[in-house]
Amino acid sequence: MREKAVPTMDSRERSDIADDARGGRGTEPMPRRSRDLLAPRLARTILLAALLSYTLITMLNILSTTISTTQTVVALGSLGAILGLQLKHSAAGANRMPLRVKSLTLSVQALLTYVPFTVFHTGWGSMAGFLAGSVLLLLRPRTGWTLYGLVGLSMLVPPLLDRLPVLDVIYVCQSTLLTGLVTYGLSRLNELVSEVHAARGELARMAVTKERLRFARDLHDLLGFSLSAITLKSELIHRLIPAHPQRAMNEIQEVLAVSRESLADVRRVASGFQNMxxxxxxxxxxxxxxxxxxxxxxxxxxxxxxxxxxxxxxxxxxxxxxxxxxxxxxxxxxxxxxxxxxxxxxxxxxxxxxxxxxxxxxxxxxxxxxxxxxxxxxxxxxxxxxxxxxxxxxxxxxxxxxxxxxxxxxxxxxxxxxxxx
The missing domain is CATH 3.30.565.10 (Histidine kinase-like ATPase, C-terminal domain)
Structure with a gap:
């Protein structure tokens, strides 16, 4: 009996299959790392620069006064300790520290803030701004804003004791409140930028997971029927070959058609095109x-x-x-x-x-x-x-x-x- 010619794949189909095996006809270049990836580092740099600037201003105020060497060393050491505490309070997640730890660090910062006023008077004013920002960062809003206002009002006392003009008194109070707001705002900005940056990575992972789910679901829905049909028809062909070879040949043609359709389904899934x-x-x-x-x-x-x-x-x-x-x-x-x-x-x-x-x-x-x-x-x-x-x-x-x-x-x-x- 003359055998019928079995359709074969041409070179283009073989190339398509090879491309499918490699994951697609072409690969898009990986996007370059954008400048906004440096945003968290930039936010931290701005915060650190602001804190150092306020500390430097206070240091210059201290050095411009006539004090002993011992007092100068104590002042510089206190400035360094306050800066270290402020960096700790401005760090992301600092408000989640245990209440005991927050109370301890705020107490130490308050002590280092107010005691030097007995020696340096209004020249120590910027450090009270750090304390005002810290209470906003670490405490609940109602408590934090109340203490923030009290810290600002407390700065009315040193200039009054120094018998400064009313405008200078208002300036010291206002600059303390402003320093506190700047410290609080830049610290929160640093934390929010870090959270947004982390959320973007999470969104990217979710997008990848979502695409995997789509691919898995579509493979199940599209290929389940085709593979079941191929299995069923192959079993039928196995039974037909001895007694009905011609009908078996017809069934083989249908199996080939189903297999080609399955290949097309896989390509549609890979490209996201699923119309049926x-x-x-x-x-x-x-x-x-x-x-x-x-x-x-x-x-x-x-x-x-x-x-x-x-x-x-x-x-x-x-x-x-x-x-x-x-x-x-x-x-x-x-x-x-x-x-x-x-x-x-x-x-x-x-x-x-x-x-x-x-x-x-x-x-x-x-x-x-x-x-x-x-x-x-x-x-x-x-x-x-x-x-x-x-x-x-x-x-x-x-x-x-x-x-x-x-x-x-x-x-x-x-x-x-x-x-x-």
Missing amino acids: SLEQEISSAQSVLNSADIGVDVMVSLTGISPQSDTVLATVLREAVTNLLRHSRAGHCTIHAVQRAGRVSLLVINDGIEPGYRDPSPHSGSGLGNLEARVRAIGGEVEAAGGADRTFRLRAEVPSHPSAAAASLAEEIAEIRDPAA
């Missing part, structure tokens, strides 16, 4: 079910639905037929697709459920969770239940033309919560 046709899936399902000697009753009444609804219902049908082949011993299947009043309803009923039956495959996970996420994403609903007469009924209803904006948002939420992970 319900009517084509119904025709494919009929062919597969007939090969399995399962009777099929089909009724289709569709006048035009959106590609999104068409794709979702085609996916539902694929999963229904895949589950039928893997989890039942059905002899008959009913597929009805009806459109009315702006809604499209797909009903799949099959018999032959075996309550104790389990698929022997070690990875026989259910895709009903995927279907529920897809259908709800476009404002539809899905029901699946077994009947007392050993029948299984799967019904999905979706809008003929779902809102694009709402469907897009719902799809993103569904992908993040997709149980296929």
Whole structure:
């Protein structure tokens, strides 16, 4: 008997498969590291520069007065200690320190702030601003703002004791409050920039996870049916070869067609393009079910639905037929697709459920969770239940033309919560 020529892949198809194996036809260059990645470091630098500037101003005020060497050394040591405490208070997460630790450090800073006023008077004024900023950073808002105001008012005393003019008294008080606000604002800015930078990394990881979920879900939904069909038809071919070689050749042609379609599905998944046709899936399902000697009753009444609804219902049908082949011993299947009043309803009923039956495959996970996420994403609903007469009924209803904006948002939420992970 003359053998029929088996279609072979041309060089372009082989190249496509090789590209798929490498992960795609081309790789986009990695984006360069943007300047805004230095934002946390820049925020810390600005904060440190401001604190050093205030400390330097106070140091210059001290050095400009006539004091002994011992007093100068004590003053410089106190300035260094206050700067160290302020850096600790301005660090990210400092407000989460235990209350005991915060009370201790604030007490030490208050002591180092007010005691030198007995010697240096108004020349020590900037350091009170650090204390005002620290109480805002470490304490609860009500307590912090109250103490902040009290620190500012306390700065009225030194200039009054020095018998300075009223404008100088107001200046010392106002500069203390301003220094406190600047210290508080720059410290909080540094913390917020660090949090935003960390959140951006987390968003990038979420985007990668989301894409992995999409890829896993689509591989399950698109390839589950195709691989089940190839397995079923291969078993049929094995039985037909001895007695019906011609029919076996026809079935081989169908297996090749299904395998090519599976390859196209993989490419669509990789590129994010997932449009499918319900009517084509119904025709494919009929062919597969007939090969399995399962009777099929089909009724289709569709006048035009959106590609999104068409794709979702085609996916539902694929999963229904895949589950039928893997989890039942059905002899008959009913597929009805009806459109009315702006809604499209797909009903799949099959018999032959075996309550104790389990698929022997070690990875026989259910895709009903995927279907529920897809259908709800476009404002539809899905029901699946077994009947007392050993029948299984799967019904999905979706809008003929779902809102694009709402469907897009719902799809993103569904992908993040997709149980296929």
